[in-house]
Amino acid sequence: MSRARRKQAASAGAPGRVRKALATHWYAWTMVAPVVLVIGVIIGYPLVRGLYLSLTDANEANVERNIGMNHIPATYKFTGLDNYTAILGDGVFWGRLGWTVVWTVACVGLTFAIGLTLANLLNRKLRGRTFYRLALILPWAIPAFVSVFTWRLLYNEKNGLLNKLLAGGGIDAVPWLNDPTWAKLSVITVNVWLGVPFMLVALLGGLQSIPGELYEAAEMDGANAWQRFRNITLPGLRGVSSTVILLSTIWTFNMFPVIYLLTRGGPGDATEILVTYAYRLSFVDSPRDFAGSAAWGVLILLLLSMIAVVYRRSLRKQGEVW
Amino acid sequence: MRRGMVTTALVAGLAMAATACGGGGGGDQQSGGELSGTVTFWDTSNDAEKATYRKLAEAFEKEHPKVDVKYVSVPFGDANAKFKNAAGGGAGAPDVMRTEVAWVADFANLGYLAPLDDTPALDNPDDYLPQAFGSTKFKDKTYAVPQVIDTLGLFYNKRLLKEAGVEVPKTFAELTAAAKQIKDKTGATALYLRGDDPYWFMPYLYGEGGDMVDARDKVVTIDDDAGVKAFRTIKDLVDSKAAVTDATDGQENQLKALKDGNVAMAISGPWDIEGVRAGKEFKDRKNLGVAPVPGGSASQGSPQGGWNLSVYAGSKNLQASYAFVKYMSSAKVQQQTTEKLSLLPTRKSVYEIPSVKGNEMVGFFKPAVDKAVQRPWIAQGNSLFEPIKVQMNKVLTGAATPEQAAKAVGDSYRKLLKDYK
Numbered sequence: 001m002s003r004a005r006r007k008q009a010a011s012a013g014a015p016g017r018v019r020k021a022l023a024t025h026w027y028a029w030t031m032v033a034p035v036v037l038v039i040g041v042i043i044g045y046p047l048v049r050g051l052y053l054s055l056t057d058a059n060e061a062n063v064e065r066n067i068g069m070n071h072i073p074a075t076y077k078f079t080g081l082d083n084y085t086a087i088l089g090d091g092v093f094w095g096r097l098g099w100t101v102v103w104t105v106a107c108v109g110l111t112f113a114i115g116l117t118l119a120n121l122l123n124r125k126l127r128g129r130t131f132y133r134l135a136l137i138l139p140w141a142i143p144a145f146v147s148v149f150t151w152r153l154l155y156n157e158k159n160g161l162l163n164k165l166l167a168g169g170g171i172d173a174v175p176w177l178n179d180p181t182w183a184k185l186s187v188i189t190v191n192v193w194l195g196v197p198f199m200l201v202a203l204l205g206g207l208q209s210i211p212g213e214l215y216e217a218a219e220m221d222g223a224n225a226w227q228r229f230r231n232i233t234l235p236g237l238r239g240v241s242s243t244v245i246l247l248s249t250i251w252t253f254n255m256f257p258v259i260y261l262l263t264r265g266g267p268g269d270a271t272e273i274l275v276t277y278a279y280r281l282s283f284v285d286s287p288r289d290f291a292g293s294a295a296w297g298v299l300i301l302l303l304l305s306m307i308a309v310v311y312r313r314s315l316r317k318q319g320e321v322w
Numbered sequence: 323m324r325r326g327m328v329t330t331a332l333v334a335g336l337a338m339a340a341t342a343c344g345g346g347g348g349g350d351q352q353s354g355g356e357l358s359g360t361v362t363f364w365d366t367s368n369d370a371e372k373a374t375y376r377k378l379a380e381a382f383e384k385e386h387p388k389v390d391v392k393y394v395s396v397p398f399g400d401a402n403a404k405f406k407n408a409a410g411g412g413a414g415a416p417d418v419m420r421t422e423v424a425w426v427a428d429f430a431n432l433g434y435l436a437p438l439d440d441t442p443a444l445d446n447p448d449d450y451l452p453q454a455f456g457s458t459k460f461k462d463k464t465y466a467v468p469q470v471i472d473t474l475g476l477f478y479n480k481r482l483l484k485e486a487g488v489e490v491p492k493t494f495a496e497l498t499a500a501a502k503q504i505k506d507k508t509g510a511t512a513l514y515l516r517g518d519d520p521y522w523f524m525p526y527l528y529g530e531g532g533d534m535v536d537a538r539d540k541v542v543t544i545d546d547d548a549g550v551k552a553f554r555t556i557k558d559l560v561d562s563k564a565a566v567t568d569a570t571d572g573q574e575n576q577l578k579a580l581k582d583g584n585v586a587m588a589i590s591g592p593w594d595i596e597g598v599r600a601g602k603e604f605k606d607r608k609n610l611g612v613a614p615v616p617g618g619s620a621s622q623g624s625p626q627g628g629w630n631l632s633v634y635a636g637s638k639n640l641q642a643s644y645a646f647v648k649y650m651s652s653a654k655v656q657q658q659t660t661e662k663l664s665l666l667p668t669r670k671s672v673y674e675i676p677s678v679k680g681n682e683m684v685g686f687f688k689p690a691v692d693k694a695v696q697r698p699w700i701a702q703g704n705s706l707f708e709p710i711k712v713q714m715n716k717v718l719t720g721a722a723t724p725e726q727a728a729k730a731v732g733d734s735y736r737k738l739l740k741d742y743k
Contacts, residue, residue: 060410060432061701067409068636070433157568158575158584162449178517178569179718266714267569283403285705285738286428288410 013107042074052296054083060287076291083295092277095300100253100273103188106250110192112245115199122200123207133204140197148261152177153188155262183263187271191258195251199244206240207233240316249311250304274300341678358388359639361646364405364416366398366629369598374662375420382649389642397661398422402704409434409634417637418646421466421630422459424697424704429632430460431701436633436640437463443633443644445652453691454668457699460629467651468668470659472591473689473694474525474624476613480507480584483611485692490613494529494555496586497616501564504586508692514576514588515559517567517718520710522589524625526552528695529618535735537698540742545732548620552593553717555618560718569715577601591627593665595683612686626694628668660684666691702738709734718736 002085022029057079064074087093122133139147154161155176163173176186214232223231256275259265265272265280278300282293338448361382367375372395379393387397395415396404401424407644408415409429421429429435436740444464447455454468465653476488486504491497501512516522527533532548534703535541543549559565566585579585581601590598595610621715629646633640649655656667657675664683672678673688716722722730736742 060406065410065433066412068634068640069436070635072433110577152570156571156575158566159578163398178567178719180721183569187362213664266712266715267719268712268721270719270721278706284708286406286702288406 049295050297053291056291058290083291087295096274096277097270103273104249104252106188107191108248111195111199115196115203118200119203120209122204136200137197139194144257145261148258151261155186177263178267183267183271187259187262191255202240202244206237210236228317230290246311331572357386357642357645359642360390360392361642362392362416364394364396364419366396366401366420368593373662378655382646415634417634417639417643421632423628423630424600425445426457426466426630427460427699427701428704430465434635435465436635439464441644443647445648449669449671451668466632468646469631469651470665471628471668471691472666473626473692474589474591474615474690476587476615477590477612478587480609482510491616493617498562498564510584510586512586513565514579514585515565515567516572518569518572520707523710523714525615526555528623530603531620535698542732542742543734545728549728550724553727556718567718569615590671592665592687614690623695626696705738
């Protein structure tokens with residue numbers, strides 16, 4: 001075969017394959033296209049734009065805008081990694097990161113433990129099971145901000161129901177949201193309260209997918225309740241629980257509404273997690289610091305990605321595949 | 323920034339949901355010489371005031387039947403952020419907004435406000451009180467018209483002070499000294515100290531002769547001795563049990579404590595007069611007394627506050643918006659807000675009207691306003707409060723010493739105001 005012919009054959013083969021693939025799967029491509037487009041527009045573009053802004057000194061005053069009669073030109077400039085070095089060199093970031101980790105671990109641990117216990121209780125045949133299930137899932141049905149405001153009324157140190165009840169028992173008023181330690185406990189409590197229903201539902205589903213025969217067989221072999229729980233329930237739930245723990249970690253890490261609406265990060269900055277602090281930095285001051293907030297956002301995204309990767313890897317080591 | 327950013331939270335969430343799609347509303351201007359179209363008005367007045375403002379705003383439609391006034395009540399704690407989101411995003415901003423005095427320079431600096439010089443909105447400007455008019459200027463242009471002026475005063479329960487046999491304190495030291503007697507004789511705590519809102523920190527700071535920044539010489543002054551002393555004063559008031567405080571819900575808790583007679587005194591402004599008078603302690607309206615805020619070791623002073631009316635630069639209906647602003651700041655409307663809500667007018671001529679002249683609260687607050695301390699009307703003026711809030715919380719909960727707090731606020735100011743020393 002001469003070189004020319006070989007080349008011709010090669011060039012005829014390559015587009016042919018693509019064209020063939022397109023021709024056979026054109027329907028799939030058209031179906032996928034809108035999704036790709038939408039994801040590109042609503043996730044890809046902001047992400048890239050945010051990354052870019054985090055490398056500039058853009059703020060509310062120097063980005064381009066047209067407000068009716070006023071035209072404001074863009075005057076921000078590229079500053080490289082300045083924003084990142086400023087944030088990482090500031091004690092504030094590390095202090096908030098420490099509390100964010102405590103908050104995430106405490107919330108996820110407690111919601112999982114409580115959710116698992118309740119799911120086990122509800123997985124039995126008992127009278128009024130539907131009622132209990134509904135009652136326990138109810139917090140999930142209420143918009144988060146309504147729940148949080150309700151809790152805030154309960155927590156009010158002077159006029160709240162909790163302190164009224166304590167006073168009835170002769171106990172001094174607790175400064176629920178006015179003392180750094182109590183405030184931390186209070187926000188964790190509310191978040192656990194909000195998070196349990198999700199855990200409950202997910203784990204209940206997982207429990208129901210474990211075949212009853214396994215328990216029967218174990219019982220015949222003389223396994224006690226704890227052994228059955230350890231050797232059948234927990235392994236059977238592993239697929240579900242690894243997913244919900246990861247999801248719950250990501251949600252809790254970024255749980256803006258609970259903290260913002262309950263304490264606004266206060267008292268002082270005691271309950272401020274990374275996202276609420278980023279919000280305070282970027283939206284409370286004027287002009288709003290778009291670049292700084294973008295850099296915080298990127299850092300938070302990096303942290304979460306790291307958590308997810310490490311978590312997945314550790315699961316894979318235990319033989320879990322997902 | 324006033325009245326607690328945290329305060330109206332419950333209403334805030336609901337109102338935000340309800341009004342998320344408010345605004346917009348174009349309209350053709352002056353077809354046939356007559357104003358027409360929609361004017362969306364964001365009102366930031368509080369629960370006790372908003373019904374009156376709604377009525378006043380909607381009465382504009384009687385004068386201009388073709389104009390549709392869309393009244394939207396926005397809790398003032400959210401109004402700043404909400405307006406910026408809408409204005410910066412180019413959708414949903416109101417045509418006219420009731421703007422806190424410190425917001426005007428900020429919004430104008432960002433290009434969100436229409437200059438009002440030589441428009442019908444700026445009607446008879448010589449009639450405005452000069453200190454009220456001061457907050458409407460930014461870089462030699464006028465971006466708002468004054469609607470209400472106010473300052474803080476000491477609200478006191480006359481009956482409780484009389485039972486305790488105590489005079490109205492003129493300084494915080496006197497207040498601390500009288501606190502035990504008030505507690506022993508009446509069971510009430512002397513003062514409710516707003517620990518959740520940095521605006522309430524100002525009398526303590528001014529009382530020591532300090533200020534947040536010196537805008538003329540571009541120097542941060544809050545971490546001077548005066549700032550440290552101010553933080554110490556609030557800490558001492560709470561530690562000595564002369565005052566009770568909260569880090570959240572201060573507005574509601576203060577109002578309730580005063581209304582129920584749990585505290586003998588509280589520091590607040592004219593906007594709370596109606597709210598306080600609704601309480602059981604003040605069924606006899608004469609039981610409410612108002613005095614100047616107590617002083618510190620150096621002087622006595624409270625911040626000048628108030629509300630202006632501003633027009634969004636991107637309004638599709640500028641002519642009707644100007645006319646609406648003119649109407650809302652007119653002598654007639656100001657007279658009505660004073661008669662109904664005891665708020666202080668910004669027009670000199672209104673103070674000559676007998677019903678205003680005879681108003682007891684105006685009688686007190688007018689001299690106070692004349693002496694009130696003007697805040698730095700700089701673009702970042704409103705941002706100066708948040709660091710104070712964080713640190714006063716910390717001081718009150720013992721998480722920071724007064725020295726640490728003053729230093730921390732100073733540091734964050736220098737970060738915010740890059741050309742300040």
